[in-house]
Amino acid sequence: MIINKRDFYVKGINYTVRSAIDRDAKELSALRLQIDGETENLDREKGEAFIDIPGFEQIIKTDTEHSRNLFLVAVAHDRIVGFSRCEGIYLNRFSHKVEFGVCILKDFWGYRIGENLLKESVSWADANGIKKIALNVLETNDKAIKLYKKLGFEIEGVLKKDKILSDGKYYNTIIMGRFKE
Template sequence: MQINKQEFRANGLSYTIRSAIDKDAKELSDIRLQIDGETENLDREQGEAYIDTPGFEEIIRTDTQNSRNLFLVAVLNDRIVGFSRCAGNALKRSSHRVEFGVCVLKEYWGHGIGKNLLKESIAWADDNGVQKITLNVLETNDKAIELYKKLGFEVEGILRKDKRLADGKYYNTIVMGRFKE
């Protein structure tokens, strides 16, 4: 699915959020690899589950054609600085929900980019008959958890000792959901 391009301004930065297009694939491959090395808040370590340019081209094509998927990019000065995806499911029993994921370059944290990617995804979901958005978040990511709660997400469960981080300790993953009433 595609959305109309939106302009945002926060903390002195102007950026655009728009649907991903084929020509973004190479940059998305590079930025995902970089972001995976900047934070332990994601599922992957840098280089794991690597997606190359053709892989991103396929994801973008699939998401553009599928009414239950949405792939967004945040662009600042012609450079992608973050992206998000909502991935739906073709199974009838699960077709009412999508799973949300987001990544933003660390250099651009605190400028509302992740928040606006999520808000655009929520608006798209609400306008397109998606009843539920789910996401997973590491228990130590307090800012994200606070944001998700402000935007209507509730804790639905905890996956105990779900991730082992660089310090060798195990951490919980919090499962959250937002149901459109």
């Protein structure tokens, strides 16, 4: 699905949130690799589950063509600094929901980019009859959990000792969802 682009100005920077397009694939491949190496909040370590340029081209094509998928990018200073995806499951019993994920370059944390990507995704979901948005978040990612709650998500469950981080300790994954009647 494609949305109209939106411009934001937060803490002295301008950025645009728009749908991903084919020519973003090269930049997205490099960006995802970089972001995976900047934080342990995501599922992957740097280099794991690498998506090359043709892989991103296919994801963008699929997400553009399917009404229950949405791939957004945030562009600041003429480069992509973050992205998010909503992906629907195409089984009838799950046709009411999508799963949401987001990645932002660490240098651009604190500019409400993740918040605005999520708000655009929620708006899109509400306008397209999607009743539930689901996501997973690492238990130590307090800022993200607070944001998700602020935007109507609630904790649905906990996957105990779900991830091993660089300190060798196990951490829980929080399952959250937002349901619109």
